[in-house]
Amino acid sequence: MATTTVTDISSPSALLQRLCCKVTGLSDESVTPHYQFALRILGSQFETQFEGDEFQVSKKIKSQLFRKGRERDAAVFSELHRKLQSQNVLKNRWQVLHLLMCLSDSQVPANSSSLGSALFGRRLPAYATSTPFQPGSRIVPDSTPDLSGASALLPSTLHTTLHTTDSSGFSSIPSGISGGTGAHVHQSFAPSYTPTPGTAVQDRTGRNLGARLALGLSKPKDTDYSLVPRGRQTVSTSQSTLARGDNLSFEIPxxxxxxxxxxxxxxxxxxxxxxxxxxxxxxxxxxxxxxxxxxxxxxxxxxxxxxxxxxxxxxxxxxxxxxxxxxxxxxxxxxxxxxxxxxxxxxxxxxxxxxxxxxxxxxxxxxxxxxxxxxxxxxxxxxxxxxxxxxxxxxKKGGALASGIYSCMQHGDPFVRSVIKLNLTMVCQPIYATLLRWLYDGELEDTYHEFFVASDPTIKNDRLWNDKYSLRKSMIPTFITIDQAQRILLTGKSINFLRQVCQDRTPTKGREVAMTFDVSQAETMLTQDMNTEFQKMVDVVYKDTSQHLLDVLHNKYKFMDHLKAMRRYLLLGQGDFIRHLMDLLEEDLAKPASNLYLHNLTGILETAIRATNAQFDDLDILKRLDVRLLEVSPGDTGWDVFSLDYHVDGPIRTVFTPECIIMYLRVFNFLWRAKRMEYCLTLIWRNQMSNARALHSIPELWTILPHCHVLGCEMVHFIQQVQYYINFEVLECAWDELLTKVTEAKDLDYIIAAHQVFLDTVISRCLLDEKSRAILTQLRTIFDLIIQFQTAQENFYQAATSELEARQHFEDLKRKKTNEGQWGLTSADEEEESKRRAEFLKHVIPSTRAQLTVLAQSYQDMVQDFLQMLTSHQDVSLRFLSFRLDFNEHYRSSRQCKGALPYHQRKKRAV
Structure with a gap:
């Protein structure tokens, strides 16, 4: 047959010719018969019952191999076909399989029949079989090496003379089966490895290749098989059978x-x-x-x-x-x-x-x-x-089960890791699918409580963010970090918060692309040390969802306006409003707490709003501002039970929870007391300034008035320092830090945490926590002494003013009588005036002096104890407050002069 030359190397004909050369191992000239035969098969028009059915074609091939007695080759074909299906390299696998089946069943041209038979009819090489054999029978002793024991266990294909040898040094095994008694084996192997007779058929790794192929394992590298020494050996089948028959140690076959x-x-x-x-x-x-x-x-x-x-x-x-x-x-x-x-x-x-x-x-x-x-x-x-x-x-179940399997994956054997990874990837697919639904839709379909995000359906929407969703730590797979789990929780929680509380149903960015992902990508969770796809996906969804939630809170629900309203009203930041409110409430709050009426106080509040800059605030904020009366105790006045309140609802209630409002009210009560002390001392100073000149005409008061002035100045200095500490070192510093954190916040949880830190800082530095209870009690005692001093001074000024008016009246009466030409005074008038003055000098001045002395001494002791407590406090800012209160060491020197014991020593001695 003439040689066909193909000029175009990229044409199908050229590719077919190269395939024939590759399969046969022949040159371009020698492969021509096979090339022509393949062209006829490919160019022929035929119909087959296996059209598009890969399974039927593979089944037909295996049945043909079984009919020819080639069961091992059928097993090899099944395994190789399974691997071909898993690779997805070929698109038309059934056509390729059908072509190979036709080629193996057809006859090549007459002049190349033997060559075609050797090509398409021979069996697979020994190193490709899925069931290798290990000779292990007895060896008949002889002067020359005898392989009868080994050959008794060899497959029949190795009893046929090998016709060809490939370039790798391994002999190809024909498909013929030796059935004659006197058949001989002639083999030639590569000279690199020559085992002794009876050596097992193994690769260099010590593992059987066929057993690897039986379960789809990879072929070990550097495989070298040899069963007999170099050269040609002739082994008789009858000797092999005899050697096996001589084994009489088995009573059971x-x-x-x-x-x-x-x-x-x-x-x-x-x-x-x-x-x-x-x-x-x-x-x-x-x-x-x-x-x-x-x-x-x-x-x-x-x-x-x-x-x-x-x-x-x-x-x-x-x-x-x-x-x-x-x-x-x-x-x-x-x-x-x-x-x-x-x-x-x-x-x-x-x-x-x-x-x-x-x-x-x-x-x-x-x-x-x-x-x-x-x-x-x-x-x-x-x-x-x-x-x-x-x-x-x-x-175990759910995430705990996945964690258990993942813990076994930390193994040094690549084979063990591959087996575990294959199973773990399938196990993680439900987790990955649930995770995608939670990240992009906020839906949690976890009927059997397998997912690491838990939901409580009994929680209402007002507590959705804080209480409804949580982490089920026992179900967090070990290949997902705690930080990733927290971000996954926050992402889904943000979506539900937007939809159920904020009534915002904007779809999550990138949802369409993400939900089309194949769940087989669950493997990305297991290989985070190799790639960052899973981490990037979680970070992107978390960032987009959290930012959208913050935008809704700031723009639609005006979160920052409400936060600033809390600072202005409940934390007394609006100075003009608070001062005017105190002026309006002074008369009502001086009454007993049981005589207060809420509607009267609400009206006064509205008056204060309209008269100050508070009127320019948003109407929604002013509607939320209200008056609240605390629980009344016996002996309380209006100052003790009055409080402002701020109503919150909707999404902002998530940040300003009822617990936070209670903390605000505690701080307001403390600041209101301190503000009242400032207000009282202002009244004391004003009374001192207005009465100083008028009462100067009474010489008996010259020793009392300076005493009142000195004690009042000490109290003013104390309250001013305390107010400076509260307003600037506590409130302003904490407020500035809160604003910075809110501006830099990446999610709602960060804002909630920053707000809680702000309140905790204010509570602790305002001595409202459990650790500072003794110091707060001491401070409140000082506040009570200031109120007592105000009351005592008012009583004294009232008595002194009455005495001054009486003396002025007496002088005016004497002057009037003199002007009328009468005697200025009679003995009765002089005696009555003397008794009145003696009564004033006997009762009012000594009692006032004694009362002021006791108040001054008590105040000195309380301040000294208060300073002593501050110096031992853990908070540095409170220790600095003690330095400012006693900047000239006045109280310290007073204590040393009196020989008083420090507070902690007196307390220890008392115990």
């Missing part, structure tokens, strides 16, 4: 033991191998005539059955348990798929075992215990891994 093992592999008891429930293992009948070495080998092989039973029982017990959840069901599905691969191996072994009953198959191709040990080596390892996973996952 090996075939019976293998059949029992096949039952054992499937979890079924055999005739000689029984399951011992007490020891949880398979045991061999002790009465059976089996050598010890064989018993040990059978026990090792029976471990596959025990492991299979363990895994199968776990799958069957959990598969129909609905409470096990989706993650658990995925784990059972993964185990079931692994058992399906194990069933394939058993099918191959049973097909090999059936060859013994086929008279057309040589005896040397039968199944032996040693071959069975080689073939089940890797499957046993795989079953051990799965059984270990079953042990780890007992009693």
């Amino acid at each position: 090996e075939a019976s033991l293998i059949k029992d093992l096949m039952y054992c592999f499937q979890g079924i008891e055999g005739k000689w191998i029984k399951f011992d429930s007490g020891r949880e293992s398979y045991r061999i009948d002790p009465q059976a005539g089996i050598p010890k070495a064989v018993r040990q080998l059978i026990s090792k092989l029976a471990e596959c059955g025990w492991l299979y039973n363990k895994i199968k029982h776990y799958v069957e017990s959990r598969s129909f348990d609905k409470a096990f959840g989706l993650v658990g069901q995925s784990f059972c599905t993964a185990l079931h798929e692994e058992l399906t691969e194990y069933y394939r191996l058993i099918a191959v072994l049973e097909a090999q075992l059936q060859q013994e009953q086929d008279p057309g198959i040589a005896e040397t191709s039968s199944l032996t215990l040693r071959r069975l040990a080689v073939w089940t080596f890797d499957p046993l390892v795989r079953l051990k891994i799965l059984a270990a996973l079953v042990d780890v996952c007992k009693g």
